[in-house]
Amino acid sequence: MPLSRIQSLGLAAVLEDCSVQLDILGLRLAVQTDREQGPAAAQEKARLTKLRRECQYVSQQVFKLHSELEEKQSISSLLQVVEEEEQKKKAEDMRREAEAERKQRLQTLDRQKDELRQKTETLEDIHRQTRSVNFQLMEQSDRMAGKKKLEEASIALQLKEVQRTNSQTEKQLEEQHKELQQQLQQWRQRTAQMQQDKEQQLNSVCCKRTVNLDRLTEMRRKFKEMELVVMEDKEKQKKLRQQQAEARAATKLQAWWRGCMVRRGLGSFKKADDKKGKKKKKKTTKGGKKNKK
Template sequence: MSLSRIQSLRLAAVVEDCADQLEILGHTLTVQIRKERGDSADQEKARLTKLRRDCQSITQQVSLLHVDLEDQQCITSLLQLGEEEEQKKRDDQMRREAKKELEQRNQALRIQHEETQEKKEKLKDLSKQARDLQHKMEDLSAKMAHRKKLEEKNLQLQLQQTQREGCQAEKLLEHEQELLQRQIKEEMRVHEESETFLQRRNEEVQQQQEQWQQSTKQRLQEKEQRLNTESCKRTVNLDRLMEMKRMYREMEQVVMEDREEQEKLRQERAKARAVTKVQAWWRGCMVRRCLGSFKKEEDKKGKKKKKEGKKKKK
């Protein structure tokens, strides 16, 4: 990328200024690194040295860019630096991807190894269980053979015992038949006695039921009579109550009419008193001011003379 002479000079001045500032920054970092002392300052020294290395590399790139701008009027070094950085980024990305893929493969191999170990352990357990089952089957077969022999001996003994007990069983059956006949006779006797007892008890219950029915009928009749008398009394009381209500309404109406008449009389009396008071007040005013028919005779004579004098003048 070629630039004009003015543009290249301007950029060269700017780049030179940046280089100077970077050199100043590098010197300050070296001074600060020398000042750091002690065990606690190791991390800070490592950080400052890394910054100084970065500053030096940037200074070199800036000086190359300055040379290109002054001599060739281009920024090829900057473009190359950008391409190198992109290549580094791609390489780093590829390395990270390869590392990640390797880790995934290692993880898959570890998982596969763990699965194989688990399968081996399961196979060991299964083989152990198979051996245990085989031993158990052998024990069971031996036990079954021994048990079969014992059952055969037991059957032989039972056959011999049943042959011996046959005679005794016949005797026992005869004895049991006699006992059953006796029990049947006893049960028949008890059944007859219980039947007679139940018949007597049934007759007593029937008699008692008839008595209860008669007593309930009598009680129902008494209750009906009482109910009729109470209903008659209630009707009479209701009639009396209605009559008393009618009389109360009539008396209330009379009292209301009397009150209305008394109120009218009171209002008329109040009006009459008010009228008499107004008339007395008006009469007093007329008397005090000598108005109307209450004028003095002298005043009347003087007024007459004045009227006659006025007529003569005319």
């Protein structure tokens, strides 16, 4: 972005003042950082150090822009810095979105883990209940050992039924547990694969963006070169037209001056007229003398 000499000098003076102010601010931050002491001041020291680094970065950019204004009278470095900051901001936004998506997936996995843990606890409770029932049945069988065989047979049948039911329940719960473990493993694999795919997509998008930015920079450079060529051609055409106009004006002026010299008998044209006049006078004088005789 070319600027006039006056504009570039004004901006350079303002940037020089800004650079001095930034240096003063950096020195103040350094002094204040050294003054901070104690474990409670660690956070304040980190903040002041960060501010100091940012001041140094801004001062470097201001110095570059000042040098560019003095040498090239343009602010292309400022535009480049703004564009780089926009790219960093977009990359940070994309990273934050990916991080949020990853956190959401982790929350989903944690919720699924909680559900699996609850089911596992339920299974353990059932196992404990089964053991307690078995223990109670064994105590009852011991206490009723002296009862009738029919009651013993009935109790034995009930015990077998309960054990069969418990074994079936245990098998079902174990199968459910295995299925849940398999689903959890599959979800983990899918999550890892999806995260890898997203990272590859992000890398490809960043590469494409970099290539497009390089192409845009190259096109801008070519456009500036073509614009310089056009401006130089316009200057040459303007100078050529001016020279032609000056030549025509000089030709007209010479013709006008020659006409004035001829009409007024000046310069070389005057000598020719005087010679003719003298010849005529000599002839008249000769003729007069003859007539006198």
